[in-house]
Amino acid sequence: MRLPTLLFALALAVATPALAQAPKPVDSAALAQAKVFLEKSGSAAIGQQMATAILNAQRAGLEQANPGKTAEINEVIGLMQAEFTKQLPPLIDAMAAVYAQHFTKDELTEVTAFYDSPVGRKMVKEMPQIVSESMTVAQTFGQKIAMEVMIKLQPELEKRKLKTNKS
The missing domain is CATH 1.20.5 (Single alpha-helices involved in coiled-coils or other helix-helix interfaces)
Incomplete structure (x- = not known):
């Protein structure tokens, strides 16, 4: 359990200052297209998958430390899942802003088109x-x-x- 917990803590430590900084201004059209790109590329689903992996690691650690408390652990994991889910939209917004800083709306439209293709x-x-x-x-x-x-x-x-x- 230590490695996933450490990785999650490290991700939070790195992300928190970045999220707290004032975002650089971005083109609103590029930002909107970046959100389309993130949706079509499956980024939110991958974020949810990673959250699930973290929660499973937390569950395993809690079960090891608290044998026989499955119901209580399930309740806490449910609360943790709700918190992760609540934080996903702001994360997607922050990620979209990063893409919008690096790509124009037209460039993001081209990249997004890939995800509309069969191989995408x-x-x-x-x-x-x-x-x-x-x-x-x-x-x-x-x-x-x-x-x-x-x-x-x-x-x-x-x-x-x-x-x-x-x-």
């Missing part, structure tokens, strides 16, 4: 599974690299009299 629709259909599989690959790869780095740097940790969670 296939991309949207397949993307949740691709993201899921990619997250698994990245997590496995990340754990492997972290372990290799820790083994390689163990002498440096010992030299500096630093302990790890396993020592």
Whole structure:
């Protein structure tokens, strides 16, 4: 549970200052087209998928720490899901503003047209599974690299009299 919780906390730490800053002015037509692009590209669905992954990790951690409290955990997870859902529209708005800062309305229209094509629709259909599989690959790869780095740097940790969670 630590890795997903850490990643979520890191995402919040990075996103919070960015969301708090005054947004740069953007063309309203580009902003509107960016929202269309995000909808057609399936970005909101992927955001929901990631929120579900975070909630599942939280559920697992809560169940491990609170055996026999399934009903209470389900209630809390439901509340967390409602909060994630409530925050999705402002997130989409913020993401649309970022796209509108980098692309013109016409450019976003061209990119959006891709998602109206057969291969674009296939991309949207397949993307949740691709993201899921990619997250698994990245997590496995990340754990492997972290372990290799820790083994390689163990002498440096010992030299500096630093302990790890396993020592």
